[in-house]
Amino acid sequence: MEVVLASSSSGEGGIGCWDLHTGAEQLRYKSCASPSHGLVAVGARFLASSSSHLRDSLATSSLLFWSWSKPQPEVKSFPAESIQPLAANHSGTYIAGGAPSGHIYLWEVETGRLLKKWRAHFREVTCLVFSEDDSLLVSGSGDGSVRVWSLFMIFDDLRSQQATNLYEYSFSEHTLSVTDVVIGIGGCNANIVSASLDRTCKVWSLSRGTLLRNIVFPSVIDSIALDPAEHVFYAGSRDGKIFIAALNTESIVTHNYGIIDSFSNHSKSVTCLAYGMRENLLISGSEDGMVRVWNAKTRNIVRMFKHAKGPVNNILVVRRENDSSNHTSPIIQASSKKQVSNLPPPLEKYANPKDEDSNMKTIISLGGGRRSVDPLYISSHVISNYIKQFQHEGSGAASEMEMEKLKQDYQLSMQMANQWKKMYENLHQFCVKELLDGGQTRNLD
């Protein structure tokens, strides 16, 4: 089931969830006021969002986890700083969060351990995204820089001490705060597209580490969505238009610096965009609280979801498994009933330097849903095995069987011999008797 999730900064609406294909509204997840880029689906297993509440003039910030089936957040964690952008790798084993101080935090989901925390930018981190193969992390910042981090470098203490920079690339061509970053497919040849308050979108080459294209828009772009074929990208602007900008379209005669087209039905600013894979649907969220689903080809609105009064600021399209508890064996089902939740523990606030041995172990699930189906029936195999042995005479088992057979034969012949013996003796006695009797009678005669 492919669902659209939308959250807003106001917090009243919670996180709305709709089935993209039927349009039916699903469970609404409550009490969440997410900042922009603060909502992620962690490996399609559960939903996580950073959230900040202004209560009693004291900003408390937390990270909330929802399981798909319950509206209330089940796990709350309170990191050291208020985390804004969140990102999870594709398999859902790590969560990265960006802080206003410019630090990036990296947690292991399964244990909640804070594995690393490093100073990434001079100002707040505004957006985070994992690369296709999960080995790179791209971050955008309030200081206008976009940086590419290799997670290996981050984890390798030895090399990171030797290296001058932790990052692989630092792009600083944006003059104002970065509002969104996306990365395409293609491993090391991927393109990164970033949008900024300076009214430009820039396309960067990962393999070369250079700026490929700079596209100037008439107004600020807050969100970018890549067309899966990376032919174009969609840019949602503050004047309510969605621009289509060329990415890989050499063939199109470009007008206006790479902007191919634009369309709009938003009265207010477009705050977030997402692309639904199955049917070429573009989903946009707007400041007016509506979520619109567009047919990317015809650019007609296919569906509209009303989320809240406040601005929608995050949209996710998630392919959700129908029911996560289906595949599990009865043993787990029993245990999960006991535990109530199978969400991971809350994320830790600090890395624990004393307990350095804690990262000696890692919790993993073995084999996942994969069941090994071996050719389990063996008796015909055993038969052919032994027949082979029979044919190669002299092997242990065969000769043993031969022995058994011979023993049986031996016994039979013994019996036979005995019988013969008996018969012979009987006959003998009979003959002797006869002879003796005959002699006697003759004598008598």
Added chain:
Amino acid sequence: MLKTVFPLTPDSSLSLNAAVSDSAQIFRSLGFSVPTMAFDHFGNMYDVAFKPRLLLTLTRDHLPDENSPFSNPSELSNIVSLIKTHSLLSESFTQSTPPKVMEAWKSALTSWLNRIYSLLSTTMPDKCWVGISLLGVTCEECSSERFLESYSVWFQKLLPFLQSPSGSHLVRVAACASMSDLFVRLSGYPKIKKESSSCSVKVVQPTLKMLSAENSEAIWDAAVHLLCTLITSFPFSIRNHYASVESAIALKLLSGGSSLDMLKKLAHCLALLPKSKGDEESWSVMMQKILVLVNNQLTLAFHGLEEDTMRIEVTRLLALPREVLPPPLGGYILAEEVGNKASKTSEQSLMSNASTLMFCCGLMLTNSYPVKVNVPVRLLLALVERILMVNGSLPQMSLPFMTAKQQENICSELPVLHSSSLELLTAIIKSMGSQLLPHAAYIVRIITKYFKTCELPELRIKVYSVTRNLLITMGVGMALYLAQEVINNALADLSSIEHKNGGILNGSNSNTSARHKKRKHSSTTASLQEHNEGGGVGVEVPKNHPLPPISLRIAALETLEALVTVAGALKSEPWRSKVDSLLIVIAMDSFKEGSVGEEKSVLEPAANVTDLQLAALRALLVSFLSFARVRPPYLSQGLELFHRGKQQTGTKLAEFCAHALLTLEVLIHPRALPLVDYAYANNNLLEAHSNLQHEYFGRSNSTPYGLPQVPPHDYDDDLCARWLENGNEADESLDKNTKYTGEPSEACRANNPEVLSIHVSSGTDIQERTETVSEAATCADVEMKTVEDEINFKSDQQGESVVQFQDPVFCTTNIPVAETGSDVADDSVSEKIFSDSTVPRNEASHMESGQGSSVNRDFKLASQSNSLWKATSGSNIFEEFVLQLPEADGDDFPDIVDGDPDSDSE
């Protein structure tokens, strides 16, 4: 007597009596019953009626019974194969099966079973064996109804054979196998779980007894298999005997004397054992126990051979996780026994125990497990490192304490131990997946250290495979780390070619000089020529410097392939050119060796020359595909190789080459096909008014909602249009490059009417279309209509769309025209074919001028000719242009930074 052919094989009966059988069928279909058995023919070999007949014949004539002797065992395999091919025991009826046939089949099966029962009750071991084995086959093959009906009878019949201590080994092995099959089948019916688990409980004890009492490996094997089946299918039955199963298996594992195969089976069973409990705790305890034991054995074996730091580290990590260590594997008594024995036993058996146990660890990591488990990654890695760092050399201080004999013993077994620890490393990588990240650096360090010292080909192959796994699982980030190490080692292993090659590719230590040399032969032909010259000399080289075995070279090539796949374009400058030239040289070499290949393959049956060739070509393909910036330097040579490979019909090589050529075709004719056809069918308004389109084109582009059904012509046209657009580009480049001033495009057109024609028919936007229409002499009526049409509804939809692109129907085959254009145009066209990179770059860097000029040009042309343009100028298109231009002017142009025309903008 048993060697006779079955009288009723379908073929013979068909060929002999086809006519009769037809008539018999007609009779049957008419409802008449055919009275006599002898002429009761059936339809064909698929006919259901055939099956009971064959089964009966088999039972009657070919199975031994109490009286007739069992003389030819190979007959039995014939029976089994017939039963399986025709599924004679399946009793699978359809609706249309006549009841008579159903009855016949049922009775045939009953008589089959009766015969088996009677065989089971004989005292002759061979007949008994036949009965037991066939009962196992019946468990596998029979229908569900039959199985559910009689499994308890079968179970009762089989059980005595397991329990009785006497009896032939063969019979007991067959009983274990058949019992295991019975349980496998039973596990498929969760409804009768209660009954089946009560059965399974009865089996465990006798099986354990067999394992401990018997002395034949065949029986152990069968018993272990039965245990594994019980663990996976009926975990409950094992749970009560957990400790005794563990100790029985551990005893067999550690007591030595078993074959390698048997040890692996025992390890497999031990690794499965925690599944019977299925909780996190028992998995961890088992892992812990095994690791403790491995560590102890290693400490005994490596005494005096290793530095203390590694041992202490591993022992510390072992003690860490829990305060109380679990009891040793198999219980204290066993441990004591083993401990006593260990002091006496040789290093060899210690080390082989360790490698079996590590194999078991690897299985525990890769087998599935119902719950999440806590893997002591750090400990496992430390253990691997500890083993890999021991190479048999003696430290100075321990020289007096060890005899040369001891050292010999250890060194003879070390490769096996290293190999199993590398396997364990592979298992760790596989099971951890992305969660390996925090430990990745550690693994890389182990690998790099080991790579430098490792010399045995088998071990190097394993290291290569670990490296490949790392590269593929961990992606780009890992590749940045491992690249240099992989390159150095692969170059060393593929060095035979290097020697032949007169030093195109020197070893890793002379990086710079190699590259300088490479630069000198900047043209590929030069370096390849040199290689060809060197080829003759190189034949002598191997004599004092033996070629690395083919399998090692294959592994090196595969690892290079993985490296280039993952990180061919990212920070690869230092090694890229070296690797590319190496790969093409190897690939070309592999074709040259063709005739030599035959005799070599006899010597090296494991991996022959064709495998090497395949590996070389695979790596070559990847190296072509991963180029991001420049055209692959050896593309033409490579293409020729792929063509040659494709001609070797019927081989894997030919298959791969066909695939490679297809892939390369995309490289040669690059295309960026839009998911949504923006450019040429971007007429959302046409969509909205698809009725109009229907009238003119008779087809619809998409369903109203849902997956767009993009008709193929769109793609054709996209490609085609891009070709034609290159003609446009040619115009533009002419604009720039030639010294024509004023109206360059005009001048160009005047000179080259053909180019003009390209331009006219290429049609990338509506303006040009109007041109086309304006020069009505060359245009068909249909076009005219369409344009008018578009204009019509454009006026309906003002302010909605920005630019209208032409519907692509009219872009036809103008490619030859483009190629026969003026010389200049031709050049630039061909340039574009090779590197698509220039296209967007030109567009980007000349966006302003290009745009301006194109509008101007078009405007001029249009206004020259016809008033149609004026008609469209009233529409929104022109307005948009006018509106957009000032905006464009208002912006600072220098935002475009990278103006390098050779680079590519993807």
